[in-house]
Amino acid sequence: MTKGKLKIFLGYAAGTGKTYQMLTEAQELKARGIDVVVGYFEPHARVETIAKTYSLEFVPRLRLEYRGTTLEDMDTDAVIARRPQVAVVDEFAHTNIPGSRRAKRWEDVVQILESGIDVLTSLNVQHIESLNDQVWHVTGIRVRETIPDWLLDEAAEVVMVDVTPRALLHRMERGVVYSPEKARQAMENFFNEGNLSALRELALRQTAHQVEEQRAEAPIFEGDSAAVSTGTECILLWLTPHPATAMLIRRGRRVANYLGCPCIAAYNESDADAVCQHLAFCANLRIETRALPGVDPQGALAAYARARGVTQILVTRFTPKLIPLVNQIRDLQVTIVSERVRTP
């Protein structure tokens, strides 16, 4: 069976109009005779957006008991059983109710795609894993609900839903996005023009990157301009138990994505227990990991890097014996990745 195609409507904050534009597209598809259903839609009491669902078929939600209350979520099996051509699934980065079969909505979306159904979904740029540190740097908020970057690379299309921060702030003030109390809190904390502009720039650059990525993967026909060459770089991440390693992994993933090159990771085998969280994180971001003998970790790292054709080793500045390491590996590029610092 051919896999379904994923289309992501990318925004940079609540209220930019992602869901609205996604539903507009769903309506257009329906008008063209395509079988579209809504797998999940979050109304947020936004009147104009709700109006856009008019006449679309909804797959009934799943009801789950959680700590004495009944909660609702997408019924993935029902969406698949219904066999539409296209399913609309709002809020790609959503975390499912504890006890659900899959922990994350994106995992449900992957299931739907596997069943040969196309999916339209909505996402804010701050939920992209490799941007987590940058988003924290700009907003002071550590976003917990993230999606791994490869999902964007596998999407058939990523489109930017753009609106200016000013227009967004007006929408907030008019109470279109949130209730007045929630809007006031949001504007005090997160929604100021500087933050929003920075997030908007991130979203524009991310979308540009995805557009380029897709083109690089598309077959080239005669007369087309050449695809981007990926070169021969290879990035190796040196994992240590230090918490800043999470930041190293995100940064490494991002640099490798942009350079279009492989990204692998290595660690000292005697650290195996201490880095197990980082290893899981690497797996989630599709970074291959390798334990190296612990007697002479620096020598082992250098030898492994040379054997694998690594061009650049990325380390945190909290790496034990960093300076000797840098001096020992003088035939390869070593990048000391710096954590971002927020000044209050």
Added chain:
Amino acid sequence: MIQGRPNPDELLRQIESRERLAARGRLKIFLGYAPNAGKSDRMFDEAHRRRSRGQEVVVANWGNATKPHHGPDRGRGQILPNLPIHQIASRKPEICLFDQMAHRNSPEASKAHRWEDALALTELGITVIGALNLQHIAEYQDAVEKITGRRAADSVPLSFIQAADEIVLVDIPPDRSTLPPRQISELRELALLVAADVVEHQLQSYMDDHGIHQGWGIQERILVCITAGGDARPMLDSASRSAKRFHGHLLAVTVLQPDLNRAAEETLQGYLDYARRLDAEVHMLPPAGDPIGAIIQFAREHRATQLFAGHTRQSRWRFWAPSNIDRLIQASEGMDVRLFPHQRS
């Protein structure tokens, strides 16, 4: 973070420019990447929303038949009042819509282009909402021509767009297009990056206005440290490749040394020329007792996100000696430091 206090002249200039802006009408531009990609529809949508909120909206009319609109919102502009351009100043509506802003006016008109009419109206306190295509931005016409093989006759300068209060990128697939998908993809990418650069520009002025002297590093800024003590060219090549892939900015810096012999001086100048050929912004810092400190300060001031430096061979001249590398790493908060193998110059 750099603790910098803006000087009084600078403050006065900012206050004056803000006062001038307050009296001015706003300029908002919907930027599309290809014809028929929905930017006029977005513009008319906004006009209708504003009208329904009680604002007075007119469409500027140049007396010639304007192109009919395509797509689901066909003809929505027609239900808004149309007004000849020369009457708008005296009528003073709150909002005036401009389609095809790059269009050249007829020879008898007072302004050469529509976008100049738009600026004149904003000076009178009228808000202008306009639509524009990527192919009409003068500075990007070469790039667009490379993609599509065609060049639009009329254009607006990039400064017009940068000076706009708001721009909105309309990233909607074109309704009916004769362009091959690959060209559309390239135009989309370019338009997204143009919009990102405009937003970066606006963000920078916002931060300057608010006294925030910290880079957020949304756009990668790669700084290459050049000395005569090792071949800088592989480092510059790599930095240039990274800058291109990240759509970032490339800078090169050297700290001048008064005691450099003639051969070393020529080598250094050769590297700086090489950097310029790679479109790097090249800076030469005056001789400093503490060159590492000077470079760190420069990197902060120029909001570098990545700093490229080369190992030197262990010899008399130990600019990047271990202790200095250590210092660089310790001082480089928020900046990646990439060390390159020593290359014989």
